[in-house]
Amino acid sequence: MAQHTPMIQQYLGIKAQYKDAFLFFRLGDFYELFFEDAKLAAKELEITLTGRGGGEDRIPMCGVPYHSAEQYITQLIEKGYKVALCEQVEDPREAKGVVKREVVKLITPGTVMDGKTIADKENNFITSVSDLDDGRFGFVRTDLTTGESSITVLTGGIDEVIYELASTAAKEVIVSPDFNESYLEMVKQRLAITISFEADEGVPEFFKPNCEGIEHDYLVATIGRLCNYLVRTQRRSLDHLQQVQYYTANQYMKIDYHSKRNLELIETIREKKKKGSLLWIVDATVTAMGARLLKKWLERPLINQGEIEERLTVVETLMEQFFAKEELREALTEVYDLERLAGKVAYGNVNARELVQLRRSLQQVPKIVHIVQQLNVPLSERLITTIDHCDELLDLLETSIVDDPPLSVKDGGMIKAGFNRELDTYRDASLNGKTWIAALEQRERQETGIKSLKIGYNKVFGYYIEVTKSNIPNLPEGRYERKQTLANAERYITPELKEKETLILEAEEKIELLEYDLFQMIREQVKSYIRQLQQLAKTISTIDVLQSFATISNEQHFVRPQFTEDRQIQIENGRHPVVEKMIDRGQYVSNDVVMDREREILLITGPNMAGKSTYMRQLALTSIMAQVGCFVPATTAVLPIFDQIFTRIGAADDLASGQSTFMVEMLETKHALTNATENSLILLDEIGRGTSTYDGMALAQAIVEYIHEQIGAKTLFSTHYHELTALEQQLERLKNVHVSAIEEDGKVVFLHKVVDGQADRSYGIYVAQLAELPEHVIVRADEILHQLEGGEKQAVLPAEPKKELKVHEEKEEQPVQLSLFGEEEQRPKRTQVSYVETGIIKDIKMLDILNMTPFEALQMLNDIQRKLRK
Numbered sequence: 093m094a095q096h097t098p099m100i101q102q103y104l105g106i107k108a109q110y111k112d113a114f115l116f117f118r119l120g121d122f123y124e125l126f127f128e129d130a131k132l133a134a135k136e137l138e139i140t141l142t143g144r145g146g147g148e149d150r151i152p153m154c155g156v157p158y159h160s161a162e163q164y165i166t167q168l169i170e171k172g173y174k175v176a177l178c179e180q181v182e183d184p185r186e187a188k189g190v191v192k193r194e195v196v197k198l199i200t201p202g203t204v205m206d207g208k209t210i211a212d213k214e215n216n217f218i219t220s221v222s223d224l225d226d227g228r229f230g231f232v233r234t235d236l237t238t239g240e241s242s243i244t245v246l247t248g249g250i251d252e253v254i255y256e257l258a259s260t261a262a263k264e265v266i267v268s269p270d271f272n273e274s275y276l277e278m279v280k281q282r283l284a285i286t287i288s289f290e291a292d293e294g295v296p297e298f299f300k301p302n303c304e305g306i307e308h309d310y311l312v313a314t315i316g317r318l319c320n321y322l323v324r325t326q327r328r329s330l331d332h333l334q335q336v337q338y339y340t341a342n343q344y345m346k347i348d349y350h351s352k353r354n355l356e357l358i359e360t361i362r363e364k365k366k367k368g369s370l371l372w373i374v375d376a377t378v379t380a381m382g383a384r385l386l387k388k389w390l391e392r393p394l395i396n397q398g399e400i401e402e403r404l405t406v407v408e409t410l411m412e413q414f415f416a417k418e419e420l421r422e423a424l425t426e427v428y429d430l431e432r433l434a435g436k437v438a439y440g441n442v443n444a445r446e447l448v449q450l451r452r453s454l455q456q457v458p459k460i461v462h463i464v465q466q467l468n469v470p471l472s473e474r475l476i477t478t479i480d481h482c483d484e485l486l487d488l489l490e491t492s493i494v495d496d497p498p499l500s501v502k503d504g505g506m507i508k509a510g511f512n513r514e515l516d517t518y519r520d521a522s523l524n525g526k527t528w529i530a531a532l533e534q535r536e537r538q539e540t541g542i543k544s545l546k547i548g549y550n551k552v553f554g555y556y557i558e559v560t561k562s563n564i565p566n567l568p569e570g571r572y573e574r575k576q577t578l579a580n581a582e583r584y585i586t587p588e589l590k591e592k593e594t595l596i597l598e599a600e601e602k603i604e605l606l607e608y609d610l611f612q613m614i615r616e617q618v619k620s621y622i623r624q625l626q627q628l629a630k631t632i633s634t635i636d637v638l639q640s641f642a643t644i645s646n647e648q649h650f651v652r653p654q655f656t657e658d659r660q661i662q663i664e665n666g667r668h669p670v671v672e673k674m675i676d677r678g679q680y681v682s683n684d685v686v687m688d689r690e691r692e693i694l695l696i697t698g699p700n701m702a703g704k705s706t707y708m709r710q711l712a713l714t715s716i717m718a719q720v721g722c723f724v725p726a727t728t729a730v731l732p733i734f735d736q737i738f739t740r741i742g743a744a745d746d747l748a749s750g751q752s753t754f755m756v757e758m759l760e761t762k763h764a765l766t767n768a769t770e771n772s773l774i775l776l777d778e779i780g781r782g783t784s785t786y787d788g789m790a791l792a793q794a795i796v797e798y799i800h801e802q803i804g805a806k807t808l809f810s811t812h813y814h815e816l817t818a819l820e821q822q823l824e825r826l827k828n829v830h831v832s833a834i835e836e837d838g839k840v841v842f843l844h845k846v847v848d849g850q851a852d853r854s855y856g857i858y859v860a861q862l863a864e865l866p867e868h869v870i871v872r873a874d875e876i877l878h879q880l881e882g883g884e885k886q887a888v889l890p891a892e893p894k895k896e897l898k899v900h901e902e903k904e905e906q907p908v909q910l911s912l913f914g915e916e917e918q919r920p921k922r923t924q925v926s927y928v929e930t931g932i933i934k935d936i937k938m939l940d941i942l943n944m945t946p947f948e949a950l951q952m953l954n955d956i957q958r959k960l961r962k
């Protein structure tokens with residue numbers, strides 16, 4: 093094989109250091125990719141694969157133009173790849189041999205700073221996980237765009253690590269090169285996340301102050317690993333990285349990943365949309381940083397009553413002071429994303445427009461401070477004291493940058509007059525020159541009598557006097573020097589004009605250079621305010637979230653929750669905030685929840701679709717809302733402070749993990765049973781459904797007994813095993829409740845009202861009928877049910893004798909008379925309408941009588957009679 097050219101050798105040398113990234117190799121106006129990179133990139137980016145060289149040694153190659161590279165890089169990053177940008181680092185004209193090239197940036201999914209990949213209202217976390225070899229893991233997450241980092245120890249094994257990675261929506265995780273491979277396999281199987289390796293765990297000197305207060309060496313090492321990876325990939329200032337916050341799981345209400353998903357706190361399970369989630373309900377934030385903070389709050393509700401009450405008091409005061417709140421919202425609309433801006437300032441890629449946005453934001457600060465001060469409650473006072481108005485910075489920005497600067501920082505037009513004397517002088521020179529030219533144009537028109545004479549400018553010829561062809565005879569011979577001939581005009585110059593031109597152009601060039609220098613200087617000064625800006629961002633986002641709570645609490649008529657220490661729940665007219673908003677106004681049926689020492693477990697029965705799961709979720713969401721400091725949907729709400737919420741709701745298979753529904757059900761239940769305390773809330777929906785009846789029922793009963801005897805957590809347990817309602821007799825703190833339904837004219841009406849006592853039946857067949865299962869199935873199911881209810885103990889009845897199915901009208905349905913409901917008063921009465929009769933009623937309702945002949949009507953009547961007589 094022939095020797096590679098020096099350039100390809102250079103390529104190979106660099107590529108060897110970036111094996112896990114696409115190497116974008118700068119060649120003139122293109123970034124080129126070679127070998128395997130080229131083949132894969134051509135496929136992923138749908139660009140043409142070509143080759144370099146000929147014959148056997150032809151090297152696969154593809155390329156993207158330099159100016160549109162960003163869109164291709166974004167595509168690759170979104171697919172989880174990394175891109176190493178390799179630039180020419182010397183002037184090709186001065187190069188001896190192959191131009192020197194270096195990787196200037198490694199872009200990875202967790203470290204992208206801008207572009208479409210980053211959503212304003214989302215954090216972009218990069219994470220690092222260390223295995224502490226005792227079942228625990230160190231877990232750190234950093235958002236490079238905002239500079240925030242937090243670290244904790246996870247005690248729930250690799251499963252919890254996966255939950256945590258999923259719930260932070262981390263795009264990338266950094267681990268040690270010797271991280272357990274089977275764990276990595278599990279991560280890869282269950283999450284779409286980029287895994288990167290970093291061996292060095294020593295914290296770089298510049299970052300050490302940010303690790304103060306982190307006690308354990310193993311945690312510091314976890315931070316070190318992440319930090320070294322950032323240094324290695326970013327190759328630019330990381331000054332904006334903030335103090336790492338250490339938190340323990342015990343500081344917050346624990347909601348595991350499954351429960352967060354099940355309760356649809358941030359997004360809906362099926363569609364992964366914000367609409368339909370709790371976040372959708374409570375998000376009336378105005379700023380992007382407020383929106384990001386709100387998400388964090390929802391994922392980590394508080395457990396310290398004092399802190400919760402502080403938030404609630406601000407919310408209440410804002411609700412009372414409606415106009416102040418509206419003014420606050422208005423001021424917040426002018427506040428730009430200070431957190432991300434601080435990141436950009438550190439990276440040195442902020443432009444003049446963004447500095448104007450920063451100025452506008454800072455101008456709002458006094459207004460915001462004034463309003464918040466007026467609230468006069470402890471938290472608002474504290475928030476205010478942390479605010480630095482950054483007056484000097486504001487002053488600098490007000491005097492230096494014009495109101496509407498251009499996007500580019502190299503073309504001038506950014507700096508205000510009066511900011512720099514030298515700049516003003518050049519500007520005067522340029523302006524004077526231009527005024528002189530305008531005067532010259534006037535004078536020449538008068539003197540030559542050519543009204544259409546004009547002075548123009550282009551980059552090639554500079555300033556020129558233009559006279560149209562028809563006017564040339566009127567021009568005195570030798571007045572100007574001819575410069576250019578156009579189709580219908582001549583262009584001229586004069587020595588005087590050239591002289592002025594030189595002055596103007598010199599001035600303008602100086603202006604551009606000087607403006608850029610001045611802008612750099614301003615940018616450097618802004619950099620020294622990064623910490624203050626980050627603090628300001630924190631305070632403003634907190635204020636934004638609190639006003640958001642006040643706004644929606646006003647709109648949705650939420651009330652302030654009260655907390656008790658005696659583990660009581662007393663909710664009057666509680667509502668599910670999301671379902672309430674999704675259905676027609678006024679249709680939502682509110683419900684009470686009363687639980688205390690005598691009512692620790694509520695066993696909920698009732699028809700399918702009646703509202704059992706809504707009732708259960710309602711309690712969980714209400715508790716979460718209360719503990720994040722928001723008002724709640726009820727007329728009164730007295731709640732304990734829950735330390736954890738566990739849920740087993742819904743039947744979505746965790747396909748990604750390859751686990752069956754029943755296995756997931758059991759794993760989630762295990763998680764609840766092993767971690768819950770008497771201060772927790774457990775929601776178990778239809779436990780045991782995924783296995784055979786007796787199995788399921790036995791498990792369900794054993795689980796309820798265990799919670800009752802061993803845990804004592806407040807528990808809502810919905811079940812379709814009516815047999816379990818007998819537990820009320822044996823377990824003194826368990827009470828039966830049911831969601832009521834009545835049957836009217838052969839139709840079941842769900843009242844959505846939860847009342848004490850057990851339900852009488854599950855109306856499953858009715859729901860099947862609503863789903864329009866074949867009528868034959870419905871009738872047969874009804875028949876079996878009837879016989880079972882009649883006391884036949886067999887789980888499976890003898891198979892139905894084979895009947896020949898005929899066309900619809902001639903089916904041989906058996907009318908089935910349902911027995912009456914039980915005798916208890918509160919139970920709805922069941923009328924004697926069979927499913928066949930229900931079908932007939934439906935058919936009659938559908939009749940288009942006006943379009944029937946008398947004979948057809950008679951035939952129909954005959955059919956009906958025949959069906960009823962059977």
Ligand code: ADP
Pocket residue numbers: 671675679680681682683698699700701702703704705706707844845
């Ligand atoms: P179940 O768990 O009993 O099968 P769901 O809780 O899923 O029933 O409720 C089914 C549907 O009934 C919900 O999607 C909602 O539209 C409606 N619903 C539930 N509770 C109420 C209520 N309290 N008021 C009005 N509609 C409700």
